Amino acid sequence: MTATATDLFATHEELLTGALRAITERGYWSAYPESPSPKVYGETAAADGKAAFEALLGKDFPLDQPAEEWIAPEQSPFGVALDVRYPRTSVDALIADAAAALPSWRDAGPRVRAGVCLEILARLHKRVFELANAVHATTGQPFVMAFQAGGPHALDRALEAIAYGYAEQTRQVSSVVWTKKADTLAKTYHVVPRGIGLVIGCNTFPTWNSWPGLFASLITGNPVLVKPHPGAVLPLAITVQVAREVLAEAGLDPNTVQLAVDTRDNPVAAELALRPEVRIIDFTGSTGFGDWLEANARQAQVYTEKAGVNTVVVDSTDDFAGMCRNLAFSLTLYSGQMCTTPQNLLIPAAGIETEAGHKSFDEVVAGVADAVRAITGDPAKAVELTGAIVNDAVLERMDGARKLGDVVLDSAELAHPAYPRAVCRTPMIVTATDGYAAECFGPVTFAVPTASTAASIDVFRETVGAKGAITAAVYSTDESVLDAVELAALEVGVHLSANLTGGIFVNQSAAFSDFHASGANPAANAALTDGAFVASRFRTVQSRRPA
DSSP states (O other), X not given: OOHHHHHHHHHHHHHHHHHHHHHHHOSSXXXXXXXXXXXXXXXXXXXXXXXXXXTTTTSBOOOOSOOSEEEOOOOOTTOOOOOOBEEEOOHHHHHHHHHHXXXXXXXXXXXXXXHXXXXXXXXXXXXXXXXXXXXXXXXXXXXXXXXXXXXXXXXXXHHHHHHHHHHHHSSSOSEEXXXXXXXXXXXXXXXEEOOEEEEEOOSSOTTXXXXXXXXXXXXXXXXXXXXXXXXXXXXXXXXXXXXXXHHHHTTSOGGGEEEOOOOSSSOOHHHHHTOTTEEXXXXXXXXXXXXXXXXXXXXXXXXXXXXXXXXXXXXXXXXXXXXXXXXHHHHHGGGGOSTTSOOEEEEETTOEEETTEEEOHHHHHHHHHHHHHHHHSSHHHHHXXXXXXXXXXXXXXXXXXXXXXXXXXXXXXXXXXXXXXXOEEOOEEEEESSSTTSOOOSSEEEEEEESOHXXXXXXXXXXXXXXXXXXXXXXXXXXXXXXXXHHHHHHHTOEEEEOOOSSOOTTOOOTTTSOBSOSSBTTBSSOBTSHHHHHTTEEEEEEEEEO
């Protein structure tokens, strides 16, 4: 370990202090500007970042890991020719190198680890436009979303995890002289990491969903294997590259962070997950594989975010147009390919009361559908909200959803002016009385007629209790209804938003204030980010000797 490693904490201490304060106060705070404006990042930042991204295409990715072979598994939803080749390292080599890196990373201590982690974030921030292009090209996200969610917002979530991890490790003294009558003992409390961490990335939000687990494990002393989704490797390859550079410069083992790349035809996640040396797993993805990890990777502390049925209870509103616009934007953003997008709109069959008078069920659904049409009518503008469909499975689910009820608003194809091969779709709304209780990931929304608002609350409680959800929402002018839905949300453990009609949307969450997922329902067994997300990644082991 070099002097550089110890200096890094001082370099970034002010930032860490701000983050530690923010996780306590829970007000608005962000360390990384979310606007891609040249006034914020500089006149040439966007062009330089795009050029850096393009310079990686069609080549071997510069990563100093042993390679059994070089593979290029990614296919861009926009039809961009990526052809980036990554070193595929054997499972045995990954495990052996991570195990060898653990002692030095453990012994570095929380302050050095915090400094190193914060320096990694600082360098990732310098490459934010390069990362944005990588996220955009591999996920199909609109560019502004790719910049914000893939860059500043993901950095905020990573910083949040670092702050929680540092706080949990330093909440007590590291040593004490203990005296009881004639006996005096010197006691030392050692932070002992759990072991090798494994981060299994997702196709849609490779940095936002992976960085919290990555940095939660790193700050608590665990080396990490980063296993990207085969469709979105580049953003995490850049992450690993930066981490290894910082570690090496600090005189620490760069194998503290390694890339574990694979292909769809020859996956490696399950093999890695069952290795006894892997003691922590962070996973975002399908319920099937998430359930398998929880049931089979028994040697590890497993953190999962899986599928859920996000639900909106519509009872009444004093801003009908605002409600419809807000819901329409939430449904349209990234073609519903967000784990926070509403799926089920529970609406009394008899309709609802609004500031403009009574609206029938059909009128409520038509209001949302018309609002979707309004923001997707111009294809050139619409694709900057919808992005592209990430894979064919989304299209298959859309076809299946059409058979579950009456299609009130069908999904329309959008021509992307910059990417002629991109598959872009607007949201679809289906009136359904059955089949809506399972997640239908993608631009599909079910409008569900219920016997009453009370019945809607029962359906909400049943579906979320059984299948889970990341978000929930309610619209009502009746305080008793708002209270009843909030109570139901507490019972099934889902975060609730009420009466959103302006510029805040149910599928958005703010680091340092909003928790993402709760860990209290089947959709996720952990929350991003709280103390519980980091505290089990290490243990405190004490030693005593006479003073």
